[in-house]
Amino acid sequence: MARKESITIQNILDTAFSMTREEGFINVTARKVAARAGCSTQPIFRVYKNMDELWNAVYLKAVSFFQDYYSLYPRTGKAPFSNMGMAVIAFAREERNLFELLFISQNVHRKSMYEVLNGDAGNVVYEINLAKSLGCTNPQEMFMKMWIFIYGAACMTLTGDYDLSDRETMELLEHSYESFSGNAAR
Amino acid sequence: MARKESITIQNILDTAFSMTREEGFINVTARKVAARAGCSTQPIFRVYKNMDELWNAVYLKAVSFFQDYYSLYPRTGKAPFSNMGMAVIAFAREERNLFELLFISQNVHRKSMYEVLNGDAGNVVYEINLAKSLGCTNPQEMFMKMWIFIYGAACMTLTGDYDLSDRETMELLEHSYESFSGNAAR
DNA sequence: CATCTAAAATAACAAGTGTTATAAAAGAAT
DNA sequence: ATTCTTTTATAACACTTGTTATTTTAGATG
Numbered sequence A, B: 001m002a003r004k005e006s007i008t009i010q011n012i013l014d015t016a017f018s019m020t021r022e023e024g025f026i027n028v029t030a031r032k033v034a035a036r037a038g039c040s041t042q043p044i045f046r047v048y049k050n051m052d053e054l055w056n057a058v059y060l061k062a063v064s065f066f067q068d069y070y071s072l073y074p075r076t077g078k079a080p081f082s083n084m085g086m087a088v089i090a091f092a093r094e095e096r097n098l099f100e101l102l103f104i105s106q107n108v109h110r111k112s113m114y115e116v117l118n119g120d121a122g123n124v125v126y127e128i129n130l131a132k133s134l135g136c137t138n139p140q141e142m143f144m145k146m147w148i149f150i151y152g153a154a155c156m157t158l159t160g161d162y163d164l165s166d167r168e169t170m171e172l173l174e175h176s177y178e179s180f181s182g183n184a185a186r
Numbered sequence C: 001c002a003t004c005t006a007a008a009a010t011a012a013c014a015a016g017t018g019t020t021a022t023a024a025a026a027g028a029a030t
Numbered sequence D: 001a002t003t004c005t006t007t008t009a010t011a012a013c014a015c016t017t018g019t020t021a022t023t024t025t026a027g028a029t030g
Helices: A009-023 A030-037 A042-047 A051-072 A082-094 A096-104 A113-118 A123-133 A139-159 A166-181 B009-023 B030-037 B042-047 B051-072 B082-094 B096-104 B113-118 B123-133 B139-159 B166-181
Strands: none
Touching: A009 A030, A009 A042, A009 A051, A009 A096, A030 A042, A051 A082, A051 A096, A051 A113, A082 A096, A082 A123, A082 A139, A082 A166, A096 A113, A096 A139, A096 B139, A113 A123, A123 A139, A139 A166, A139 B096, A139 B139, A166 B166, B009 B030, B009 B042, B009 B051, B009 B096, B030 B042, B051 B082, B051 B096, B051 B113, B082 B096, B082 B123, B082 B139, B082 B166, B096 B113, B096 B139, B113 B123, B123 B139, B139 B166
16 A cells, blocks of 8 residues: 555654763754664654644653653662662762752643652652551651651752762661651661 | 944943843843844944854843842751752742753853852852851761752742742741651651 | 946855644554 | 656755854944
8 A cells, every 4th residue: 555664653753762861862862862772853743743742752751761760670779769869879879860850850740749759659758658567657747757758869869969888878778768657867 | 433332242241131031041042132232233343243142141041040049048947958958949930041051051161050059258168167066977968968959849830840939938948858867757 | 427346235155053833653442 | 668656866955063254333442
């Protein structure tokens, strides 16, 4: 009937997503994606109405990527929110550009930080319930404090002002939880 | 001898700085500054070699602006780092674009976060000494923890995920210091 | 008032952006 | 093999950016 497509929507999206990881969301332009995919800009506009649609698809893929990253991250900490902190801070270090896209840059029609973090697995709810089960009297407030702390460390990772090892970070997170619980070990 | 200048270097810098505050650093372009200053782009390049020079001048002005803002901020908190936290979080709320420029965006030849924060007045050193005088055994580590916390809250202010009142923020900061000291009030 | 010099305005260049019109090509169907 | 349809490539449009060449203009000096 007609010519067979050689550049699929998957090719375009995968290329744009890889570019976001490696070069940052800001560099995902029509011509750059085309060059990296080895085609002209035309196939992009065949499968996406415009660049906004592609950017949104990249954003959604980044959300999924983060949630997979989080769910696969090893859970070695005992204190509530410590594993959450480890995963988020590691993500900020290893996926700078994705972290910036998901948690810092204020773009149009983006999901809230909480929505991205909690995800389908209910990551936040899980940690809150864990805290409650361990005797935390106000787990919501505990989440707020721990998240402010985790988020601060993650953002400082991007600026280069936070550079502790995984072991040190785990200690910091565990101690912080104990401190906020009123059981500071000092 | 010659024609008198009608657009001074101060006009240009003040215009560019106001634009940064109101519209963000990213919008400081040659043509936009010129339009707002009511002239062509030519006077800009008479007083500045190129846009990079102007951007750098704007950045330095933002540093001074922050340090003045900090030094004029009322000191009502008793716990070390609480007044620092109040000033930085208020700055993030009231001067979003300047906060982003100074503390988030990773531009060329920028000062470190610590340098901006500490300033000529030695803001950080002051708080560390205060903590030491109040019996803090490791004031350096205390600064790290408190700054991570303050920075997290400030960055979340920008994304809209932190919106506590000044009173609530002060309580949070005072309690955090007590928590990290091992004197949690709960 | 005429002249001269520096400042400002105008216009252009080269490079980048999203997007679209048009032309070429590939390949299935007849 | 020819036809036809869709995909892809090529070019172009309109807009933005920093920067510079050229022209105009303001105003002090003689």
